[in-house]
Amino acid sequence: MSDTTRQDLTQGNGHVTNGRPETSHHPETDPKREDKHYYGIPPIKHAHWTWQIPVYFWIGGIGAGTHLFSTVAQLLGHDDPALKRASRYTVLVTMILSPIMLIWDLGRPERFYNMMRILKLRSPMSTQSWSLLIFGNLGGLLAARQAAEDGLMGRNALSGLLIRLIPERLLSLLALPFGLFVGFNTGNLISATSVPIWARNWALMAPTFLASGLSTALSWLSLVLHLTRSGEPKTLRALHRAERATIVIEAGLIAASLVRMSRWGKPLFSKSVAPLFVGGALLSGIAAPAALLFSGKQTRGKSILSSLLVLAGGLAFRFALIKAGRISADDPEAYFTFASDRSAPQPEDKV
Incomplete structure (x- = not known):
């Protein structure tokens, strides 16, 4: 072992057991760990996203999901003016707020403009930006027509x-694939990275985000229609059935994601993330509303309460994933075991 390595160990940067230094863990998952880096240097940079990004993921999913449900209902011959009105105005507002959130997080508006200069099909951020632009403009035209009708x-x-x-x-049909892509691609944005907890779940991240976005969108529509006492009875019944099916699918995808993440999913249950993920996303966002949706006769009060819980849980889910990603990126052992699918290298291997 080199003198530098011995000096690091004697200064508290590691521990020696039977002549071999022990690999340290991230402080969120191992309270005994004192440092956050491997040899004092983080293996990868964690995302410096602020609160605007999880909020963008949340409102983008709501916009995409409302358009999906409204368009499918229209194709099936269910023409409810209240549903169309709520959907079109929701898409307009969410597609105005989404680029604002992105530009706010980027810090400088010209950075967003630079992403629009060329379409890179292999870049999730580029395709997402262009999908937002197209979906937002098509949604804006539909909202303009709705405003004229109103x-x-x-x-x-x-x-x-x-x-x-x-x-x-x-226009509804043309906007549909772009709306689906906006809801689906938010998962690709984070899984197409080197962050272990995100990259490990690359196959399920996008479907999970889409299901969660659709679940929050249905809850939003249900909330609006119940609060305004609008919407035909058959619309509310269809929404109720869709909410129940979607929340089951979302729960299944999250469970499968946890299995897929395996040990790399530990940050979700860490001290700082568990209140958001377990308390907010799983209990408040899935378990509690599922109990309301599947229990007895559906009433206006139960529908409003379950909608509020799903909306809050969907937002908590996105904040939890972003926060867990920071912890995962700062954990050297998680990165090295994920990258090599074996134990992280020991310091003496550097000699």
Whole structure:
């Protein structure tokens, strides 16, 4: 063993057992660990995302999910004006807020502009930015037509022109794949990294985000329709059935993800993340609303409560994953075992 390594060990950067130094763990998963790095240097950089990114993931999923449900309902011949109105205005608001959240996190608006200069099909961030642009513009046209139908632009020639020129069914169909991609690709954004907890679950991260986004979207629509006392009874029944199916699918995907993550999923149960993941996402966001959705006759009060719980749980889920990713990136053993699928290298291997 080199003198430098011996000096590091004597200074408390490691421990020796039977002549071999023990590998340290991340302080969130091992309280005995004193340092956060391997040889004083983090193996990878963790994402410096602030609160705007998990909020963007959340509202983007709601926008995509509301358009999906509304379009499918329209294709099946279920033409509920209240549902269309809620969906179109929701897409408009979420697609305005989404780029604002991204630009806010980037710090400088020109960085977002630079991403729009060229489309890189192999870049999740590039494809996501372009999907936001296209989905947002198509959703904006649909919202403009809806505003004209609702008389928000006045009863004038412009309103009549918008209603005649904007083909709602065609635009809804054109926007559908881009909306699905926005909801699906948020999972790809984080799984296409070297962060162990995210990269390990690359196959299930995107479907899980899509299911969670659809679940929060259905809850949002249910909440709006119940609070405004609008929506046809068959719409509310269809929403209720969709909510129950989606929350079961989401729970199954999260369970499968935990199995897939294996030991690299430990940060989700660490002291700082467990309240968000276990308390917020699993208990408040899935278990409690599932109990309300599957218990007895559905009432307006139960629907509102379950919707609020799902929305809060969906947001907590995204914050938990981002926070767990930081812990995973700062854990050298997690990175080296994930990268090599074997034990992390020992300091004496450096000699």
